[in-house]
Amino acid sequence: MSDWMVTQSPAARRRPRALSPLREHLRDTFWFAPTTAMVAVFVVWLGAQALDTAIVEALREEGDHDTLDELMRFADDAKAVVSAVGSAMMTFIGVVFSISLVAVQMASGQFTPRVVRLFVRSRITKATFAVFLATFVLTLLVLTAFDSADDPRAVTSLPLVQSVLTLCMVALSLLLFVLYVNTTLRLMRISQVIARIATESFRVAASMPAPSAGRETAGLGAATAWVPHEGRAGVLRDVHIARLVRVARKHGVVLRLLPRIGDFVVPGTPVLAVHGGAAPPRGALRGTMSVGVERTYHQDLGFGLRQLADIALRALSSAINDPTTAVQALDRIVQFLAAMSRHPLDSALHRDRGGAVRLVQPVPGWTELVDLGFTEVRGCAAGSPQVCRRLLAGLDDLLLLAPPERREPLLRHRELLRQEIALTAPTPADRAFALHPDRQGIGG
Template identity: 80%
Template sequence: MSDWPVTHSPLPRRRPRALSPLREHLRDTFWFAPTAAMVGVFVVWWVAQELDAALVRTLRDEGDHDTLAELVRFADDAKTVVSAVGSAMMTFIGVVFSISLVAVQMAGGQFTPRVVRLFVRSRITKATFAVFLATFVLTLLVLTSYDSTPDPRDITSVPIVQSALTLVMVALSLLLFVMYVNATLRLMRVGHVIARIAEESFRVAALMPAPVHGTTPRGPGGNAEGPLGPVTAWVAHDGRAGVLRDVHTARLVRVARAHGVVLRLVPRIGDFLVPGTPVLAVHGGQAPPRRALRYALSVGVERTFHQDLGFGLRQLSDIALRALSSAVNDPTTAVQALDRVVQILAALSRRPLDAVVHRDRRGVPRLVQPVPGWTELVDLGFAEVRACGAGAPQVTRRMLAGLDDLLLLAPPERREPLLRHRELLRQAVERAAPSPADRAFALRPDRQGIG
């Protein structure tokens, strides 16, 4: 039996999906969906062309030239519509997405540049762009299918199915355009952006395995106490410099099991890695070969939500700091961000943190991964906002109410950082408020700030 304690999380639990760095990479890019749509429309057009050819052959074999002539006239009428759609679609795409890029730029400047990822990862945005391009490509392909032979008896193909398919794509484009405008306007509203950030944070927390205590990572030269035993080898990072975005936990668990060792990740998700620094500590044996650890760590230029527990709080703090700057001066937005900070911390208040363990199929621990601790998460959510918002009574009142709520929810051993921030906030308000009446007003808890 393992010495690791079994813990339970108050968050809704789902079976964690296996990490797919490729899937996350494709979600962070904008080229894959349009490219796949254009390739798919070629296949659909080829099938439609074969159906049109089969329809013409059937009518010619049956000698039904009158019906064939009617189809030719219908196709000629549809050709006008197809030509108009083809000429207007690219102009429409350019205008719509030029305006969208301006909206994204404005949102990034108003909230934080890190929220631009919400626009890039938006499924409706990618679907709209993909369908627009696919409709344009389809119109070009359909126009090439028209037969210039004037005699219906010599016609080999009449693009009836293709023309109907084009009209369906136009209708789908209009529907997606309406949905896209609605989704874009929602993402330009700070309340919806903050709600999306909180939703992503809850998804990360819900997919985390059961955390354990007693496995705090240490640097080179130190030994981890407890069930891991001493460090027997180190594995250094030999890739490019960048932010640690993902860890292929399933691969590392398989490698550790195959070599009979326990691997401990030294950096946390979101740390910046420099080539040559240690990334894995090996306990109980020799380090696995480099080829076995290939593609186990994903390094990129910026943090992502995929496995980063603190990234949501980081973005909420950035939004609050931007709102409290002298250039923006919008404390109400800071209060909205604090609402979600308190919500996230309340969900994590009784959840074991500091490190999580990944086991193999036999239940043997194989990979220990560090995650932010409770004190670090509380500091991330409140420290910078407290320093910048001490002069805004709306912010201080909301922060005090949030700290009081968390003090009611958190277990006794986790109240120290909350009490510390409450005292630091009181001191900051005393320095910022000129009179006792102003200080008393700013230190009165209020869940709406100034409700």
């Protein structure tokens, strides 16, 4: 059984509290972190400037002109350093931006265009850009704080704390630059990309509430009202679960989401079925569904498998011809399916504080997940013995883990793979070799 299922205790598998999708949407943007950092550094600069002013006023009240002379000489040296830092930071920002573009272009061309999201969501990339821009803004603010007076008695403020803060930001920028290059080089390795995709997929699976017996959904009865989709057409990225549960509880109904996360919805088509009463007002449901141009990890259980299958398909194409990458993708596909082999699927039930079901959310079933992970890869794997052997070994492992009622799609894919190998392998020896299960494809 996979590590994900073995190592997690029941307490560790407790479903996280349903949160607003806003946090996930902000993770998919690149503007939020740099903007927040620049605003924060402006606030910090105001505090540092007030502290510098207080230091100069205290020295002037004490009449310590010698110390003021020394501080003015220090400020002159600091001004040259801050000016150099301001010029260098723009060059640094350009280098980081260029590295990012090259890495994204190489990854999207070699793996799949959907892995660009991994670079956009990378915390170290956002932190690097944010700190670099914040340092540049800080240098501009500090330069405006230098006093041109030559007489210590006429000096009103010296950017002492501000200069030290700038040097600290430079040190942090250098550290983040090293971490950024290391992280970017790791993300350009296919094994790291595949591992990131698997991690995101497991996070979605861990956040799913386990549905109870089917009698709870069967007892809903016929729908009493329908809620159509309003707004632009696009992919249903996620729904605001907590808000939908509150709305359903307030109006004493049960809401059933009709499209699955990742489905393309168009205006006018029903998206919610209402059971047990009238449909809630449109204003109460406004903003509960997010529609975009592409799928996200947030609540999409099948998105990770879709990306892993895409990577394997591209690796098996004649243009790339990299069966080892396909085997690595199959490793994670088998790992994810092993984790879901005994997990309740088909629907997720979301309850209110009293334990009553208020929202029924459809999720992919076991057969759909197996087909998503294996169908297209199996169709392209017949000409690659390495991939065929790994695929057979994975199916055999899943047959050991899956309960009897879930073995049919696995047996179907294994039989179809055997038939395809029989049609493509030129000799009996080649067929026998390709039909030998091997977890490394062609290995020990």
